[in-house]
Amino acid sequence: MTTVHRLLDAALAGVEPSPEVQDLKEEIRANLEARAAELQAGGAAPDDAARRAFDELGDVRALVADAQADAVAETGGTPRTPLQAAAAAAQQHRVRPKPRFVLGVVLASAVLVALLALCLLDALGAVDLPAVVVAALLLTASSAAGFVVGSSLSQETTTNHPVPSRRAGGYYLATALAVLGLMLAGFTALGTFDEWAYVVAGACAVVAGTAFTMLGVTQTNRKKAWVRDVARAQASDDAFGRFDRDPAAAARFGVYTLVIWLVAFVVFVVLGLTVGWAWSWLTFVVALAVMMLVLARMLFVPQDDRRTSR
Amino acid sequence: MQRAEPPTADDAFSADLLRGHTDTIVLATLRRGDRYGFEIYKAIRDATGGAHEIKEATLYATYRRLTKDGLVEAYWGDESQGGRRKYYRITDAGRAVFRKNVAAWVATRDVIDSLLSADGAGTDKDTPR
Numbered sequence: 479m480t481t482v483h484r485l486l487d488a489a490l491a492g493v494e495p496s497p498e499v500q501d502l503k504e505e506i507r508a509n510l511e512a513r514a515a516e517l518q519a520g521g522a523a524p525d526d527a528a529r530r531a532f533d534e535l536g537d538v539r540a541l542v543a544d545a546q547a548d549a550v551a552e553t554g555g556t557p558r559t560p561l562q563a564a565a566a567a568a569q570q571h572r573v574r575p576k577p578r579f580v581l582g583v584v585l586a587s588a589v590l591v592a593l594l595a596l597c598l599l600d601a602l603g604a605v606d607l608p609a610v611v612v613a614a615l616l617l618t619a620s621s622a623a624g625f626v627v628g629s630s631l632s633q634e635t636t637t638n639h640p641v642p643s644r645r646a647g648g649y650y651l652a653t654a655l656a657v658l659g660l661m662l663a664g665f666t667a668l669g670t671f672d673e674w675a676y677v678v679a680g681a682c683a684v685v686a687g688t689a690f691t692m693l694g695v696t697q698t699n700r701k702k703a704w705v706r707d708v709a710r711a712q713a714s715d716d717a718f719g720r721f722d723r724d725p726a727a728a729a730r731f732g733v734y735t736l737v738i739w740l741v742a743f744v745v746f747v748v749l750g751l752t753v754g755w756a757w758s759w760l761t762f763v764v765a766l767a768v769m770m771l772v773l774a775r776m777l778f779v780p781q782d783d784r785r786t787s788r
Numbered sequence: 789m790q791r792a793e794p795p796t797a798d799d800a801f802s803a804d805l806l807r808g809h810t811d812t813i814v815l816a817t818l819r820r821g822d823r824y825g826f827e828i829y830k831a832i833r834d835a836t837g838g839a840h841e842i843k844e845a846t847l848y849a850t851y852r853r854l855t856k857d858g859l860v861e862a863y864w865g866d867e868s869q870g871g872r873r874k875y876y877r878i879t880d881a882g883r884a885v886f887r888k889n890v891a892a893w894v895a896t897r898d899v900i901d902s903l904l905s906a907d908g909a910g911t912d913k914d915t916p917r
Contacts, residue, residue: 512824
């Protein structure tokens with residue numbers, strides 16, 4: 479199979495890799511592979527099959543030149559702005575949403591809403607459910623919310639590549655935990671659970687927040703090539719450039735975040751048990767503020783001397 | 789069965805005549821489901837008895853033209869291994885154009901048939917239109 483790639487690459491060496499050319503190249507490649515597989519099934523050696531499939535195609539450069547001429551004719555020969563080029567590329571790379579995915583997300587959303595409504599009815603006294611059942615329902619509901627996020631991320635979309643399944647799984651867990659924490663806190667406030675549930679909710683929030691931060695900081699290359707081109711053309715000094723240039727700084731920020739939220743959580747529990755749960759949640763507001771300050775400080779390094787933050 | 793080919797194939801097969809109907813033929817192969825380039829090519833090749841009378845290069849240009857005219861729409865499949873395949877799907881406009889073209893072909897064929905058989909000595913193939 480790799481010979482098909484090599485033959486095609488060799489034939490198109492030096493051709494300007496415009497979106498149209500890339501598009502056509504990928505299409506031709508898949509077709510050549512299918513033809514080579516067919517020849518192989520007929521008994522040809524892999525290399526011969528690739529070579530024959532490639533030769534049958536004829537003049538690849540002429541084919542590509544044709545496509546380019548068509549594209550130029552369509553735009554009236556005027557050079558396109560990066561934005562127009564990106565819009566055209568996005569149009570060309572359209573991916574049809576999978577029915578299974580759409581159905582899954584709709585079902586998960588329905589489950590989420592239904593379970594949440596049931597728990598709310600319980601909190602309002604319309605139905606009477608044991609606290610354990612409510613907790614189980616909330617767990618299921620948050621899992622559904624996580625599923626919607628994780629499943630969406632693992633889909634190929636027009637502008638983004640699909641997130642790898644493990645990373646999507648990470649987002650699934652983080653989202654589920656965050657939603658669970660939020661709902662636990664909400665229902666504890668409504669009186670469904672005892673006050674100690676705040677601790678569980680807080681723990682969920684801390685783990686979720688840390689997970690989100692880790693996932694966000696380590697995220698790379700989610701955008702498709704042409705989207706990155708536009709971003710580069712539009713903003714040469716993007717805000718998160720420091721983390722791109724200096725991965726160590728990104729890792730350091732991750733550790734700071736972990737420490738901040740861990741301390742916040744401990745303070746939250748201590749305050750909750752001493753001062754009371756009504757005010758202890760303010761700890762998280764403070765922690766968020768501190769995290770944002772650290773982020774700002776690390777992203778915008780003072781220019782005068784090499785004072786990196788901390 | 790919608791493929792626009794004269795029933796008397798053999799050597800006296802008119803590739804030009806076939807090529808004149810590339811758009812309609814491609815639309816025909818897409819009517820029963822979405823296909824990618826090689827599947828379309830194979831369908832045509834098999835229907836013409838193995839001798840592929842329509843070049844792949846011609847087909848790529850056809851896909852481009854049909855897409856631009858909104859008769860088909862393209863989307864990428866999500867094959868996990870190997871190259872991603874670009875699938876084509878016929879649109880409602882495509883189906884309408886296909887039906888129109890088939891009707892035109894049938895009418896033309898009937899006219900040519902009657903003209904050629906009326907003379908009694910229709911030896912050469914004629915391009916319609």
